[in-house]
Amino acid sequence: MAWGVFKELLISFLDYKTEKFIVVKNKKIGILYRLIQLAIIGYVIGWVFIIKKGYQETDEAIQTSVLTKLKGVSVTNTSESGPQGEDVLFVVTNFLETPNQKLGYCAESTRVLHGHCRDDEDCEEGQMVVAGNGMMTGRCLRKDEDSTGSCEIYGWCPAERDYNPEGPMLTNAENFTIYIKNYIQFSKFQFAKSNVLETNDDFYLRKCRYDEELHPYCPIFRLGDITRRAGYNFHDMDTVGGSISIMIEWDCDLDKVNFNCNPQYRFTRLDTSDSNMTITKGFNFRHTRYFKNAAGETYRSLFKVYGIRFNIMVHGKAGKFSIIPATINVAAGLALMGGAAVLCDVILLYITKERATHRERKFETPRVDNVEMSERCMRT
Amino acid sequence: MAWGVFKELLISFLDYKTEKFIVVKNKKIGILYRLIQLAIIGYVIGWVFIIKKGYQETDEAIQTSVLTKLKGVSVTNTSESGPQGEDVLFVVTNFLETPNQKLGYCAESTRVLHGHCRDDEDCEEGQMVVAGNGMMTGRCLRKDEDSTGSCEIYGWCPAERDYNPEGPMLTNAENFTIYIKNYIQFSKFQFAKSNVLETNDDFYLRKCRYDEELHPYCPIFRLGDITRRAGYNFHDMDTVGGSISIMIEWDCDLDKVNFNCNPQYRFTRLDTSDSNMTITKGFNFRHTRYFKNAAGETYRSLFKVYGIRFNIMVHGKAGKFSIIPATINVAAGLALMGGAAVLCDVILLYITKERATHRERKFETPRVDNVEMSERCMRT
Amino acid sequence: MAWGVFKELLISFLDYKTEKFIVVKNKKIGILYRLIQLAIIGYVIGWVFIIKKGYQETDEAIQTSVLTKLKGVSVTNTSESGPQGEDVLFVVTNFLETPNQKLGYCAESTRVLHGHCRDDEDCEEGQMVVAGNGMMTGRCLRKDEDSTGSCEIYGWCPAERDYNPEGPMLTNAENFTIYIKNYIQFSKFQFAKSNVLETNDDFYLRKCRYDEELHPYCPIFRLGDITRRAGYNFHDMDTVGGSISIMIEWDCDLDKVNFNCNPQYRFTRLDTSDSNMTITKGFNFRHTRYFKNAAGETYRSLFKVYGIRFNIMVHGKAGKFSIIPATINVAAGLALMGGAAVLCDVILLYITKERATHRERKFETPRVDNVEMSERCMRT
Numbered sequence A, B, C: 001m002a003w004g005v006f007k008e009l010l011i012s013f014l015d016y017k018t019e020k021f022i023v024v025k026n027k028k029i030g031i032l033y034r035l036i037q038l039a040i041i042g043y044v045i046g047w048v049f050i051i052k053k054g055y056q057e058t059d060e061a062i063q064t065s066v067l068t069k070l071k072g073v074s075v076t077n078t079s080e081s082g083p084q085g086e087d088v089l090f091v092v093t094n095f096l097e098t099p100n101q102k103l104g105y106c107a108e109s110t111r112v113l114h115g116h117c118r119d120d121e122d123c124e125e126g127q128m129v130v131a132g133n134g135m136m137t138g139r140c141l142r143k144d145e146d147s148t149g150s151c152e153i154y155g156w157c158p159a160e161r162d163y164n165p166e167g168p169m170l171t172n173a174e175n176f177t178i179y180i181k182n183y184i185q186f187s188k189f190q191f192a193k194s195n196v197l198e199t200n201d202d203f204y205l206r207k208c209r210y211d212e213e214l215h216p217y218c219p220i221f222r223l224g225d226i227t228r229r230a231g232y233n234f235h236d237m238d239t240v241g242g243s244i245s246i247m248i249e250w251d252c253d254l255d256k257v258n259f260n261c262n263p264q265y266r267f268t269r270l271d272t273s274d275s276n277m278t279i280t281k282g283f284n285f286r287h288t289r290y291f292k293n294a295a296g297e298t299y300r301s302l303f304k305v306y307g308i309r310f311n312i313m314v315h316g317k318a319g320k321f322s323i324i325p326a327t328i329n330v331a332a333g334l335a336l337m338g339g340a341a342v343l344c345d346v347i348l349l350y351i352t353k354e355r356a357t358h359r360e361r362k363f364e365t366p367r368v369d370n371v372e373m374s375e376r377c378m379r380t
Helices: A002-013 A027-051 A171-175 A202-207 A223-229 A323-350 A355-362 A366-379 B002-013 B027-051 B171-175 B202-207 B223-229 B323-350 B355-362 B366-379 C002-013 C027-051 C171-175 C202-207 C223-229 C323-350 C355-362 C366-379
Strands: A016-019 A021-024 A056-059 A063-071 A088-107 A134-141 A149-157 A177-186 A191-194 A220-222 A242-253 A263-269 A284-292 A298-321 B016-019 B021-024 B056-059 B063-071 B088-107 B134-141 B149-157 B177-186 B191-194 B220-222 B242-253 B263-269 B284-292 B298-321 C016-019 C021-024 C056-059 C063-071 C088-107 C134-141 C149-157 C177-186 C191-194 C220-222 C242-253 C263-269 C284-292 C298-321
Touching: A016 C027, A016 C323, A021 A355, A021 C366, A027 A323, A027 B016, A027 B323, A056 A323, A063 A088, A063 A298, A063 C242, A063 C298, A088 A171, A171 A223, A177 A223, A177 A242, A177 A298, A191 A242, A220 A223, A223 A242, A223 A263, A223 A298, A242 B063, A284 B284, A284 C284, A298 B063, A323 A355, A323 B016, A323 B323, A323 C027, A323 C323, A366 B021, B021 B355, B027 B323, B027 C016, B027 C323, B056 B323, B063 B088, B063 B298, B088 B171, B171 B223, B177 B223, B177 B242, B177 B298, B191 B242, B220 B223, B223 B242, B223 B263, B223 B298, B242 C063, B284 C284, B298 C063, B323 B355, B323 C016, B323 C323, B366 C021, C021 C355, C027 C323, C056 C323, C063 C088, C063 C298, C088 C171, C171 C223, C177 C223, C177 C242, C177 C298, C191 C242, C220 C223, C223 C242, C223 C263, C223 C298, C323 C355
Parallel strands: A242 A298, B242 B298, C242 C298
Antiparallel strands: A016 C021, A021 B016, A056 A298, A063 A177, A088 A149, A088 A298, A134 A149, A177 A191, A177 A220, A242 A263, A284 A298, B021 C016, B056 B298, B063 B177, B088 B149, B088 B298, B134 B149, B177 B191, B177 B220, B242 B263, B284 B298, C056 C298, C063 C177, C088 C149, C088 C298, C134 C149, C177 C191, C177 C220, C242 C263, C284 C298
8 A cells, every 4th residue: 555655656756747727717807916926026126136135145243443543733732642543533622721739628619519518517528529529528618707618628639620611722633634444344255345545555545635526445534524524613613522423334235346345434423412411512531640749749730621532433234145035035926926816816716706606616626526517418 | 839829828818827726525634724824824923023023124233322421529539540431431449559669670579479489590580570570680589598589670669569459449439420322323224312311401411310210211320320230239349340331222113103212221240250260350450650750760650450340332223114024924924835735735645545536636637537537428 | 695605615614625736747847847846955955954054043243342451571661551451452562752852942853754944934834744743933944054954843842753663672572461351142042151261270261371272262362372373473563563453253053052152263463454555554652751840840751652452353143043034944945846836837838849738738718618528528
């Protein structure tokens, strides 16, 4: 028995079997089906393949390294501009200096709200002044009995001069340049590239300035141009500082000749928002320089430094032909056509006038059918 | 001939053709097939679409920028806390100072294992002391002939005082706050958001403290709260320092109203592990301040600074309806139903009792069939 | 009527319906179809499932944190090596010092091209010298009337000594070690791991040195070994510095026992390229130390520091079985087989000799068919 089945299988295995169709002379459903087929083919070829590049595998895990070099001259460059060469640069544009501070006792700055006092009880001993410069000693320093005073603190004295910065002190920064070397890699496709023009013309790379149209592969950016592209004037930012992101975007089609893989730069100011929150406006931080006098006592200069922080971010994806997504999308189209046939069948078998006849023809019932056929034969 | 084919094609092109089915009155296989169909539909709708959101395209390449601001007062804040405003913050909690070092000759610290010696031969001239403070001169400095001594070194002298830190010197850091502004962007969907409540209430953003339930959009975090949420007491960490990651996670469903896109914060201590390796416990680094005396000679203070490093990491993905994955999953369901039919056919044609009859009905063989039919007709 | 339809539906709902096939005794097309089927099965199982692991969902959004510790001794370690503990390390190998600079007037360095002058008109007052050290005063300083001189500048004087660096001053850095702790996480799969061997053997983790074969889980790297693995001799880089990326790659198959998830290290030199651009060769930056003399006047030492920057980058992906991609790929295979049948049908119905017969058998036309059958019956 099993052998019979097996033999039969073996014999019939290489016969080609194909579904038997019934032809229904219903032009409406025929046209509907063809239209659906056309739509599916159009969707797969037009949208999935041509527009969305569904035949590509994508690598969004870009590997990137950034090297930067800031060039510019400023006479009173008071502060180091942070770790050099990284994806964050800081350019000083303004600063407030509080020189010759020593550890000791003095009045809290009158600008510090929580340092104001009417009597000693307002200055709880041992507590830090909120947003202030030191620890309260418990004394309230006043000019006379009636006025408001400031708590005495222990800390670096005199307390920081905390006025609003006036015009920028380092006006030249607008003309500074940043050299940005960005090396990217898509490890899935073993593809690597740099944003720097591959040339032996050293001179070009020293003299060029980035321009979207003319010099898209020049890696040197003038600071003033960067702020302008971000939508701000450099002088809007140099008094209280700011934060700008330099986004380098790579969208690479590795199926194209030359890979069609160019860096796009986008510049955005980060420290503002529509809601105008002052807490996030500008950019500053404090730093200190420590000295010792002849007696070995330490004193320091406190700098509140304003400046523009440039944050370089790299983002990218690459796409390349891969058989798997291509196959899946083609297969999805084929499967959808099967679905379209089911839909048309439902209309044919349950909605058209001749649905009973259609059902009878489509579904061949066992005995009954034979009997029917026999009957037909007899009738003939 | 080709014309005939073409004409025939043209005429029959708009006829609707649909597969002819045979109806098998086998309730078992019928139920099995319906159950499989039901399972596939349930899987596609329930699991793929509702639970896994298979109709969405996802963007995992979140673009993010972080701005931070540390606020707090500490009297003897000895060290700058690293580059400000970035995704890494460092808060000093303790330090050891070795003041008045000059370049010269002195004994290696007794704490340095490789600086111990019994005689001059243990101190090879010109070699650096492993994990030590300078270059050996070839002399072994001992109190008397019998005791163990330390190699003489050339370097910054006296050598660093290398004892274990005692209690923290800067106790106030627990109450410091970090302001974290995180701006994210999913470029695939042109969607951007910030973790800061969009409000004009400046006062709220100055006064609020983050709380998962009450203030999920308040961007200000108290350091003590951060360590507590990471599972540690601040005072466990302030003596020898530590490292904490602040993970901001965004899981955005852009199909929902309001986008359902909230930041989730997770706090993890990084510098410990179950295996209790002391090499990675705590967090410290050294920094120096250089001075010159009246004679122009350089001397320095060496600080071994302990503190807590906060590392802000942003991670996220966004999902949005896209026709392609939706289509593929629907198509996969349809194709699977075809597979289910094949499975049921195998049972029907090779396992059921009436398999011969079923095969005969299902597979219409060419000539034989006709003859058979004729015979049937004749018999009637 | 609707009731009739409904009843009929209900009764026939559990009948199993299966396509009727016609068997075509055409071995060529039969073999072709079987070969295509075989190819599709081979493709799905062999390529998609076994090689490309198409049954896996992947997480490429690796979350990572890096802790580093540089160990080594150098006598004249002139500079802090940047923020410690982060994914960027800097090791000083050489430096040029310009001591005792004061703000004042002096001649621009003769090395600065744009500071050269023939007469005062070459030195426009108030302009910064391009790539120079200060602001021009309008005077041209010359030894005698005929020679070329340098513009006088206002800035930190004397101007920086700008000669090319000679041999490295800090030769010992080759033997420094970096301890790298990399903690990774794939949040999609709730999987976390570290590159550090999980052991209680503290001693091993202090003494071991990384080796691909012998100690893949040792997290300590000798600088000389790193440059060697990057294809360069350490001494090629220590005079003018350089930049090296340490790429940690994780490729995790979470379906395997032990997860098969090991870190791979790759070392690449970043500051060179084939096109030999000097602008990007080496790595250096400037930093300053400020002092005050007894009179309270500020002076400074300017250091041009050369060194090797190590940039640690982490990249990885993890794959784990997921029903959705597995289903989609199986379904795609099934759908493709439907496509193969269509292809074979086209050959059968439009290319073979007996195409007319085949078409007639495959497509059962309505009336005509009945008539034909009746006729056949009659003829018998």
